[in-house]
Amino acid sequence: MPKTSWSCWLFGFMLVTAVACKPISEIEQDLTTAESLPASTEASIDANANQAATLPIPTKSAATSPPPLAPSAAPTTAAYAGWQQIGNPATGLQLLAPPTWINLSGQIDTAVTANELGVTVMLLANSQRTGNSLLGNKAIGDGAYIAGLIAHLDLPPNTPQATLNRLANDLSSSAERTTTSEAAPVTVSVGTGGLVTGSYIDLEGAPLLFNTSDSNMRTRIYLFTTALAGTISQQTQAIFMMSAPVEQWAQYQSTFEKMADSIVLHNIYANIVIQDGSANVLGSLGQQDLVSGELEASVKDVWTFSLPGPRYANLTLSPDNKDIDLILSLISPTGQTVTRIDNGYAGDTEIVIDNLLPESGLYVVEVSEFFGDAGRYTLSLVLTEEPLFGGGGQIAPGQTIQSNLARGAQHVWRFTGNAGELVSIVLTPENQFDAILDIYSPDGTRLAALDEGFSGDTEVVAGLSLPLTGEYAILVRSFAGEGGSYSLSLDEGSDSTSNFYDAGDLIFGQTAQESLREHEAHAWFFTGKAGDELFITVTPLTNNLDLDIWLLDENVNRLAEQDALLTGEPEMIEFVLPNDGQYLILVRDFFGEAGRYEITLRANEAAVPDNAGTISYGTAESSSLQANQTVVWYFNADEGDLINVELVPESSGADLLFILYDPNGNQVRLVDAAEVGEPEQLLNYSVMSEGRWSIVVNEFFGEATSYRLTVDEN
Incomplete structure (x- = not known):
């Protein structure tokens, strides 16, 4: 098993320890030596910049998280019977949604919640399929969504309509979007009582959220810059976005307007909690x-x-x-x-x-x-x-x-x-x-x-x-x-x-024993696939050991660590692997003591794809997928072959993808670039090794569909 760069990475990873709290300061770089230090080629730094890192900060604000307030009363008219409340005072934003809509708030990680406008604290979709498309950065096709954001935009302190017109112009100039009207006023409720005036406007063109391509969306933006008892902050805004494909806007417009009528704004200047906490x-x-x-x-x-x-x-x-x-x-x-x-x-x-x-x-x-x-x-x-x-x-x-x-x-x-x-x-x-x-x-x-x-x-x-x-x-x-x-x-x-030791390779179901020297760390290597559920157990065979175990991926990112029990007791990690590839288990004693231990690696392996057969160059194979089914096709290739792979759905609503694996089982390409109903293609790929290659095929949403697969040699 190749591990040429692991040890160097591990040295660096294991050596990193506590960082001093004293500030770092830049100093002069003059060493007069027998073998002189080369002069720095870096440009001189402005004197004021040199001092910036150590300037005293006049205020130090403490961030606390008070318990959420009781939810505000939601509209109780018959028009909203059975609707669900999304958000509360802790989230800052609140509205009512139809009972069939899916609350995705909190299912997106922070990187996805961040965008050019603000931080997404609320996200809803009309269906699970639409939600899966949003989270997968895919065009939503047939569907609609609503996002609620807390923003800190540098906008002029004008009326809400003027402010939103300025924002809409900025959004139109930065992408292929056009406004369909001027901003209009709107009034919503405030959680503490009373009303606040904001503004809304419609844009058509490129999506405002999520990195979907080739999507022509219509989005209604609601902007509020005032929330509490006359408190005004042009640097903090509440934004709601209601979006659907242009051709489907009429289908969702009345629902959007009804949801907008239920908006309640809370203190958007206090700490905000993303919906699921x-x-x-x-x-x-x-x-x-x-x-x-x-x-x-x-x-x-x-x-x-x-x-x-x-x-x-x-x-x-x-x-x-x-x-x-x-x-x-x-x-x-x-x-x-x-x-x-x-x-x-x-x-x-x-x-x-x-x-x-x-x-x-x-x-x-x-x-x-x-x-x-x-x-x-x-x-x-x-x-x-x-x-x-x-x-x-x-x-x-x-x-x-x-x-x-x-x-x-x-x-x-x-x-x-x-x-x-x-x-x-x-x-x-x-x-x-x-x-x-x-x-x-x-x-x-x-x-x-x-x-x-x-x-x-x-x-x-x-x-x-x-x-x-x-x-x-x-x-x-x-x-x-x-x-x-x-x-x-x-x-x-x-x-x-100085005491890093390559203990060897493990396979699932194997138990091995080793001896730690003082201040030594052992690295065990194994290969797994995405979805494998791991059970790693290390057991001291000498009672003085207090074992500490880490699970690392091939980039030396720490995935899990365990040192919960006392000296002499076994430690266990349970973990589901996120990707195919090589992984590492690091074993050491917490106090650097020597002793003997036993390690066991078990796994509930991910489901193996169903064998669909062998495909030859120049032939097209037609087949079908059952719901939630994954299949694998095999083909033989020689080193240097230049190939094209095409996967064509027979249904306009299917979203297919395929993964190419080399003869050693290593993932080479994940191909999932096309929109729903369109073919996925890998063109002019140069085969790197001779042997039996494999193509794993499934449907993004887990739906049943028919397809046609072709592998051609150029």
Whole structure:
């Protein structure tokens, strides 16, 4: 089983430990040495920018999550008999919906809730099929949906109609959309009593939410900028979007208008809870801000900030105690995850330095806890037009920094050490550039020069003995001058990197025994498929062991961890694999003690597709799928064959997809690009190895349908 890059990744992953809370500061980069340190090519930084990271923030707001208020009274007229209430004071937004509509609020992750307008806290669809299409970023075909958003748009403080006309013009200029009328006034209820005036307008053209293509939608936007007893905030708005395909608008218009009449607005300036309680939307961050928050168990906190143009972001997330393991995610206005940091240990501080955000719009900062535990934290944000740490800065033992290396640049990070101390350093590129790591002593002597891996590989210095007392320098650069993101870790000692052991491969149903040495970690490798339900059990065979087990994917993302029981007792992980591929089980003793243990890997394997037969080049096979059925077709291919695969549905309502696997069972391509009723195609694919290949076919919605499959050689 190939594992060429695993060990380098693991070194970096295991070494990452707690981050110091003191601020990082940029310093001068002059080393006068016998073998001199290369001069930085980074442009000078504006003096004001240098100070921005340490400027005192005058206010520190505490984010709390009070219990939800009692729901407001919903309309009780016969017209709404049997309708369901969606939302309440905790969500900020509320309305009534027909009993057959599906409440999708909370089923979407934070990346999907983020968009160019705001954070989606409410989502409904007219059917489960429409909902599945939305969540799968597919055109909805026949159907309709409603979204409720909390926004922080920089709009002029005019009347609601003027404000919405301005927003509609912005939305029309940024995509192929047109307004069908001027904005009109509308009045809705306020949860505390009384009414508030907003505005609505209709647009036609490209969808406003979700990344669906080739969709011609009509969307009615409702905008409210005032909610409570005359309180006005032009920087906080409530937005409702009611959307359907243009040709079906008349079918849903009366339902939309009836739902709009039931809207109730609550305090949209307080903490907002996404409908199913999966996240708290806490508020907007300023360009230099420091806030405190308190995570509830199994609930994420969501903060937002807006950018008028490109900025460099510096984020620090610190737990208030050492018992919680925080995760920091940054999501762009288009819903893409810019960065996700989870350095792997409880009590760590997560830091992002000089992350260039090129897009203007609303960004989302998501704070969560790996195990879903509750706890308090502090979050800081500093946005600048120039990098704060463009040439490097200070790094302390026990600290991990994520930064960006510009093309042709180099970073120098300095630390103070004493003669005789041992340090370990790990440089991990976050993308495919070939990083080079150099270490210089206080007298300028180069102690280490590492470029031992390929592009994307981690560079590791383990147990380096410091020869002198003074300031050391770590130089980060790249082989061909290309740039990219990287993480740099500095740790005292060498135990965390010197005792990594490849224990071997496991298969389902296997039990194996091994012995841990002091401060050693064992890595076991296995291959699984999406949907496999795993049961991993490690049992101490010597009573002194307090075992800690981690499950990692092939990108060394931690999927699960278990250390719940006492010394001498077994630990178990139950987990459903998200993807096909290679996985890793990491076993170690919590206190670094030696001892013998036993590991067992079991699985309820995912259902095997039904064998549909063999298909030959140039033939078209017609067949059918039963409801919720998946089938597999096989074909023989030679290395270098250039092939086309086409899957054609016989029904205009079917949404087919197929997955191509190589002879070793590795997933090569997932093809699901066409709209409902249209053929899926993989064109001009070059076969990489000789053998029996396979094509797995199913229907996205699990519906029965007939189809035609063709595999041709060019």
